[in-house]
Amino acid sequence: MNRFFLADKTLRLLAAQVNLNGTFHHSCNFKNTNLPLIFVLQVERGSSSTFFTIVTGDEKHSLTVYDLDKDMHLVLADFIESIANGRMDTAEAVTPRVRAESVDRGQLLDANQHKQLHQLERKGGSLLLDVGLDEAVSLAVHRTQSRNGITAILVAGGSCPRTQCFTAYGDDQHCLKRLLQSLDHLAASAALAAIAA
Incomplete structure (x- = not known):
């Protein structure tokens, strides 16, 4: 099974988008394949939390992050990767993100x-x-x-x-x-x- 990872370019976009309100469209490829993952990211920022909605195909997933810190985009990236890899309903632990x-x-x-x-x-x-x-x-x-x-x-x-x-x-x-x-x-x-x- 191909493991899905968001590319560095997408991570940089997410780092900027988590600080904005709005709807953003993304198209990413699976590692080692040409299969795209197309999803829509909706961001709603509040004073103490940020609400994210990920829409891909006929699926809709949401995430609320209360701890507003500089690594919020990494939490969101892990969430998106879990959706893409089909682990949302299995309670399988997410592998820690590899940093450079x-x-x-x-x-x-x-x-x-x-x-x-x-x-x-x-x-x-x-x-x-x-x-x-x-x-x-x-x-x-x-x-x-x-x-x-x-x-x-x-x-x-x-x-x-x-x-x-x-x-x-x-x-x-x-x-x-x-x-x-x-x-x-x-x-x-x-x-x-x-x-x-």
Whole structure:
């Protein structure tokens, strides 16, 4: 089952919209697919609480947030993700939102992506990885001939890309570890730049 995550762009929009009264239309894609989630967000701000209504298809969900703090958009994002993932009626706990400062290898890649990255490190080539940013991360790996190792180029973003390039020598485990570290740093810096923008 594909896990639905709101993109960084949508999170930035929600951060602004939770402070306004009005109706806002959103269209978001499921991670690793082209399936859109189309929903309407209605915001009614009060003096001590904010009332949110999410309308998607023939479903209507509402949420009242009493604690007016700077992370209200994250509470709303978790609520929207729960609706999209079908957990509203199961009482299943929502997994904590990953922030850019706490990205680690276990949270950044799923098992299939980790396998793809390991294959890329062993054989060389190129790969696009969706790590939850607005755009996929492009990776290119060349196996060095003179010594056992890799040369890697990683790119995140299109209009103002962030890049990393390095050469690592050693066994496959060492090279994979360096590739994962570089991917973690690139994803974290791109996420922080998107939040700052």
